[in-house]
Amino acid sequence: MSRHEAKFIKEIIKDVLNKLEPKYLYVPEHLVGMDRLARNIYDFLSTATDDVCIVGIHGMPGIGKTTIAKVVLNQLCYRFEGSCFLSNINETSKQFNGLVPLQKQLLRDILKQDVANFDCVDRGKVMIKDRLRRKRVLVVADDLAHLDQLNALMGDRSWFGPRSRVIITTRYSSLLGEADQTFQIKELEPDEALQLFSWHAFKDTKPAEDYIELSKKAVDYCGGLPLALKVIGALLYRENKDRWESEIDNLSRIPNQDIQGKLLERSLNVFREKQSS
Ligand SMILES: Nc1ncnc2c1ncn2[C@@H]1O[C@H](COP(=O)(O)OP(=O)(O)OP(=O)(O)O)[C@@H](O)[C@H]1O
Ligand SMILES: [Mg+2]
Structure with a gap:
């Protein structure tokens, strides 16, 4: 086999592995009322528009924001070039330099390859902006508690390609000023x-x-x-x-x-x- 053929085969294997990589997130069995809860968000995000679209899900602790975001991501992810669920952002970012691993996860999940090592948030911002701006992505930023956290991952809509979709979950509706639509999650019936x-x-x-x-x-x-x-x-x-x-x-x-x-x-x-x- 020539070197050219070997390289070609490697590329095919990489492509197949990427396609096989699980995109779906585990959600508990026996969810109740989920069709009702997820439908409006799903419909809003499915609306055809070339712009990047951001929705915010807010509500009290334990009301189901993260679960709903996972369900919506599972329903929509197959339509995107890449999807990423950044969980517990607030908890993770409390660690030293904690936003960097989140930036790396975002790049890795979307690009489906290891990314250059960096250890500074500002470098991460440049990488995300440069590498993802042509990608049509679906990103969930789960449990946001400060705008700095969002800015490190998505300083501006132009960081992601046209028709990308972003879902933010947060306990604080005041953080959702950038969102095109917000959904408050209420108690179950x-x-x-x-x-x-x-x-x-x-x-x-x-x-x-x-x-x-x-x-x-x-x-x-x-x-x-x-x-x-x-x-x-x-x-x-x-x-x-x-x-x-x-x-x-x-x-x-x-x-x-x-x-x-x-x-x-x-x-x-x-x-x-x-x-x-
Ligand atoms: N509709 C539902 N049906 C069944 N279980 C649910 C439903 N919504 C939430 N849960 C369960 O309730 C728990 C709390 O939900 P979840 O973690 O999504 O809340 P949250 O709003 O994200 O809370 P926090 O603000 O603390 O992050 C989880 O164990 C989840 O599986
Ligand atoms: Mg949550």
């Missing part, structure tokens, strides 16, 4: 909330007959917050009625105005306890 709770408390779509009233009470306290429904449901899985009653009693002691924040705290504590046990 009561029937959806009961269904999600039941998946975790009973591994079924609805509560067991003799737990219906207790389940409705628990769900009421969770106020349509997916994280709380999941964690409180899992906490009560296979527990007896006494345990249910005492947990519901605990929930009922949380003052109304604090319910979401306290539930979240409670959910996270339970989650940590379970992880460490």
Whole structure:
């Protein structure tokens, strides 16, 4: 085989591997109300326009922003030259020089090859701008908490090629000034909330007959917050009625105005306890 042929074959293999690389992101089974939640965002991003288009998803912690962004990315990614899900930006960027790994991930995921090493955000910005400006990309910037974080990844729309799409998720709607459209994620509808709770408390779509009233009470306290429904449901899985009653009693002691924040705290504590046990 000539050197030219060998190089040609290598190129083909690289191309095939790129195509086989998984683009899709894992999302939990038993998502509820997701068609309803993702549809508007999907429709907005599917609208044909040559411009780069940015949408913002905002809402309280645990309401489902990241999950919705993953679902939309899975639905749309096959239409783009490259896609990238930059998760937990706020957490990652707290580490020393933490924006650099995110910049590298963005370049690597889109270009599907290793990129030149750099260790400074400003160099990363130049690389992104130079290398991605002709690429039609779908990028999710998940959990943004400062504009600096966005600027390091996408200082300007012109950094990405025409018809690119960007999804930002954040707890802070004030960061979404650049977005063409914003979507506030609200609590689940009561029937959806009961269904999600039941998946975790009973591994079924609805509560067991003799737990219906207790389940409705628990769900009421969770106020349509997916994280709380999941964690409180899992906490009560296979527990007896006494345990249910005492947990519901605990929930009922949380003052109304604090319910979401306290539930979240409670959910996270339970989650940590379970992880460490
Ligand atoms: N519609 C849904 N159906 C089932 N589970 C859901 C749904 N939405 C969210 N969840 C679950 O609830 C939990 C919290 O969701 P998610 O992480 O998307 O929230 P978030 O809004 O991104 O929170 P944060 O602001 O903390 O990043 C996750 O475990 C997720 O799987
Ligand atoms: Mg999130």
